[in-house]
Amino acid sequence: xxxxxxxxxxxxxxxxxxxxxxxxxxxxxxxxxxxxxxxxxxxxxxxxxxxxxxxxxxxxxxxxxxxxxxxxxxxxxxxxxxxxxxxxxxxxxxxxxxxxxxxxxxxxxxxxxxxxxxxxxxxxxxxxxxxxxxxxxxxxxxxxxxxxxxxxxxxxxxxxxxxxxxxxxxxxxxxxxxxxxxxxxxxxxxxxxxxxxxxxxxxxxxxxxxxxxxxxxxxxxxxxxxxxxxxxxxxxxxxxxxxxxxxxxxxxxxxxxxxxxxxxxxxxxxxxxxxxxxxxxxxxxxxxxxxxxxxxxxxxxxxxxxxxxxxxxxxxxxxxxxxxxxxxxxxxxxxxxxxxxxxxxxxxxxxxxxxxxxxxxxxxxxxxxxxxxxxxxxxxxxxxxxxxxxxxxxxxxxxxxxxxxxxxxxxxxxxxxxxxxxxxxxxxxxxxxxxxxxxxxxxxxxxxxxx
Numbered sequence: 001x002x003x004x005x006x007x008x009x010x011x012x013x014x015x016x017x018x019x020x021x022x023x024x025x026x027x028x029x030x031x032x033x034x035x036x037x038x039x040x041x042x043x044x045x046x047x048x049x050x051x052x053x054x055x056x057x058x059x060x061x062x063x064x065x066x067x068x069x070x071x072x073x074x075x076x077x078x079x080x081x082x083x084x085x086x087x088x089x090x091x092x093x094x095x096x097x098x099x100x101x102x103x104x105x106x107x108x109x110x111x112x113x114x115x116x117x118x119x120x121x122x123x124x125x126x127x128x129x130x131x132x133x134x135x136x137x138x139x140x141x142x143x144x145x146x147x148x149x150x151x152x153x154x155x156x157x158x159x160x161x162x163x164x165x166x167x168x169x170x171x172x173x174x175x176x177x178x179x180x181x182x183x184x185x186x187x188x189x190x191x192x193x194x195x196x197x198x199x200x201x202x203x204x205x206x207x208x209x210x211x212x213x214x215x216x217x218x219x220x221x222x223x224x225x226x227x228x229x230x231x232x233x234x235x236x237x238x239x240x241x242x243x244x245x246x247x248x249x250x251x252x253x254x255x256x257x258x259x260x261x262x263x264x265x266x267x268x269x270x271x272x273x274x275x276x277x278x279x280x281x282x283x284x285x286x287x288x289x290x291x292x293x294x295x296x297x298x299x300x301x302x303x304x305x306x307x308x309x310x311x312x313x314x315x316x317x318x319x320x321x322x323x324x325x326x327x328x329x330x331x332x333x334x335x336x337x338x339x340x341x342x343x344x345x346x347x348x349x350x351x352x353x354x355x356x357x358x359x360x361x362x363x364x365x366x367x368x369x370x371x372x373x374x375x376x377x378x379x380x381x382x383x384x385x386x387x388x389x390x391x392x393x394x395x396x397x398x399x400x401x402x403x404x405x406x407x408x409x410x411x412x413x414x415x416x417x418x419x420x421x422x423x424x425x426x427x428x429x430x431x432x433x434x435x436x437x438x439x440x441x442x443x444x445x446x447x448x449x450x451x
Contacts, residue, residue: 230254
């Protein structure tokens with residue numbers, strides 16, 4: 001029986017919960033919920049109204065009403081870098097899920113328990129059923145406190161328990177409404193609210209500085225207000241098309257790509273292979289995934305702003321960690337799925353990356369690593385990635401194509417100015433993360449010491 005976990009529960013509890021899967025009654029779930037229920041507490045349903053988003057299918061648009069999915073809810077904030085849009089009609093028919101400032105949002109399907117608070121700039125906004133929206137009934141309980149609590153280990157355990165037992169992980173609204181939340185003093189709610197709002201303010205300043213860096217780059221390249229020509233017809237001779245590059249798909253020869261390369265030809269340029277060494281990582285397969293070990297970073301965990309906490313791990317004994325772990329200043333570049341996402345690692349990182357993420361190490365001293373990363377994330381390289389990976393059901397950008405990507409070389413002082421903005425941006429982002437971690441630790445300590 002060694003290693004076997006057994007929980008003994010009364011049948012009346014099973015009937016009450018209407019759950020018969022053994023995972024639901026794991027000791028770590030029961031211990032946390034027993035501790036929380038023994039303190040002064042409320043259930044979410046006592047202080048908040050809980051609903052979810054659109055249940056039907058919708059048509060996505062290029063612009064319109066922002067439409068959130070679970071992918072947009074991150075660790076404390078809402079990421080709209082890849083947000084979808086829907087029509088005003090969808091928003092009107094789904095008014096119960098129209099997002100207002102200060103609403104607490106939590107992912108309830110797929111990746112469970114990601115939490116954020118909606119800010120005023122997000123409006124107008126709606127969402128799908130993978131996200132639950134929690135609206136305060138009154139002002140007695142601070143929304144920020146609830147959001148931070150849901151991000152602590154006490155909130156995470158309840159999210160994990162609520163999603164256990166199914167092939168598709170999902171927290172039902174009924175289960176979410178029954179989450180235990182310990183009462184605290186008004187002074188404590190206010191303190192957490194202040195820290196959380198400072199976290200959001202720093203994050204906003206960080207994004208503004210990054211946007212300034214992007215604006216400098218595009219202005220220097222004459223691309224700030226450029227609108228690519230989307231003409232449906234472009235005539236090419238055989239010698240400048242198939243015979244030159246072996247591509248027959250019409251999308252590859254769109255006029256907008258010719259325009260881009262003409263604009264880049266006005267600057268001194270190099271290819272990526274002239275700037276950085278490219279190293280591949282590993283793809284162990286899902287059978288190697290574990291619940292603990294060394295974090296395994298996949299494309300879905302990476303944005304141009306950083307690496308989110310992975311939920312998949314690998315055995316440390318099976319891999320050469322010294323060889324595979326990203327080092328400081330390594331640029332991670334996605335080549336599969338969402339191609340062309342680049343992020344420069346700020347310090348040696350205790351993780352292994354997916355084979356879909358290439359490691360770029362800059363050796364050409366004419367290029368600043370921050371500058372190169374920004375160019376990779378800009379329209380300059382995104383259009384090249386789009387052109388190369390067109391025509392496939394699942395996007396794939398070949399390393400041989402990536403080597404030939406054209407990078408404009410701006411003067412070093414401009415690169416340094418861009419780098420300074422980016423470094424300041426990431427310093428603020430790191431400070432915002434520290435503040436959020438501090439708020440979570442404060443809540444956990446308060447829960448552990450209160451009766």
